[in-house]
Amino acid sequence: MIDSEKNAQGDATSQASQDAERLRRLAQAIDADEQADASVCRQVQQNLPRLAEAELRGERISRLFPVEIRHMDTCENCAMVYAELLDALIGLEESIGQEPLNQPPALPARLTVVMRLRGWVLKLSQEMAAALKLADPATFEAAAQALMERLPALPQVLTPRQAEQLALGWGAEADSARLLLACWDTTEHVVTAYTAQQLDDMVRAGRLADVARASAKDTAQRFKLGKQSARFVDLYVAQVQADPASLASLARPLD
């Protein structure tokens, strides 16, 4: 484990013990001939951007991050990961002012939609899962995270097989995963099939719940939710009836 207090004490070490520490570090590096603990490597590697940021602004990182530096003295893999990051950052600084040969892609429209929908869909599906007594929130959060990671690369309308594969991929809590996917599918369909203006008009005319019901039914059928279908549709529509404006706002372009 990385002891962050040891880092904090780095500056306070006396001069004499610092001398001994320097020699001890060299001795440890010479002695070390074993494979490093993978969990320590993971923790050290999580901190590498902090080290790099500090090093490139001229801090003495061996004093600010003695634990990580000692680890890298003996772990060649972590040291090379760090070196590669530093080289990349130095290269970026050196290329400031030079136009790259071509520009990076813009964020895909699908990802932008996914970003807008995440909070709303996650909250709704968690509430639904609680009502249906399907899963504990922690598992649900993990399933949602896994879905978001893959969603930008998936087609907008999932086939039942794709939905099934995604749900099975999350293991024992496949029911809650299927519910999350169903919420997602219904919501994405509503907010991409209509413009924000059209949805606002539906809110004013009190028709948005009907549109949501039709979309939720379609999803339930495609995803073969079976005996949960009716409950899913009812819960979804109830949410839209309670706050139709929040669903309509998801279709609004970035202001």
Place this chain on the structure above:
Amino acid sequence: MQAEPFDPRWLANCALLIGNTLRDRGWTLSDDPALFTPGDTFRSRVLARVAEWTSQERRPLDDKLIVDAVKHEYSRLLEDAIRRDGSRVQHAALNEAMRYAWPIALQRCASHDQAEAAILRAATQAWLHIDRCYPGSFLAWFSQIVINETKDLGRKERRVAEHESVESDLTDPKSSHEQDDRSPLDVALFVAQQAGLPEDDIRTVERLATRSWLIDKLRACLENARREFILIGHFFLDLNASEIAHHLAVTVQVVYTEKNRAIARIRKCCADLRAELELILTT
């Protein structure tokens, strides 16, 4: 820029430097009202950061400090914007992050398509895992994600080949300084002075080196002035690897590779050195 901190002339120069740093990097969110509360500005954040660093870390008040503070505060700004799901600033921040790290993807990927895939995957990861980013280090954190994504997408394994080729091409620091006849220890001490290390620290290392047989034994064992310089700089003078790399005009990866080779060499050929270290530590 050397003037009394926070006097009007200094502040004017500082504002200019902040503006130039932002413009050179194409960073546009620094005056977006969505990211600031009334009375709060990007400039005031940078000045507060400069004041904190100069007081706590006793860093010299120079242009680099201002530029570093701009980068640090802009990292925080990007991180803040990316947390705002579905917002315009989130969209803009992710696009700026992708523009910043795009050369990393381009350089490491075999094709343009692969670079695009890597940078888009990195943007998705940054959005999903922004809670793992330590405040102020977003740009380095995002760059690390891009590097990881390029590896996942099957980057060509060039690292080993690069290191093998530079091995013979590199200039030895001893040879490049032969005209003034300085040893790797002298060069390391000089670099430490240039890097602004406290004189006390430098003198301590100097004393330690001349008092013991350690440096002689290192030299005899390594028979390589560059590796000797790297070991002295890294272990005795606390020089950062990037400072050593800068002095040797090589990449940081070369420094770490050379350091590892030096350690391996010592491990193999110099059991005496370990005993010498033990002797010093026990007395």
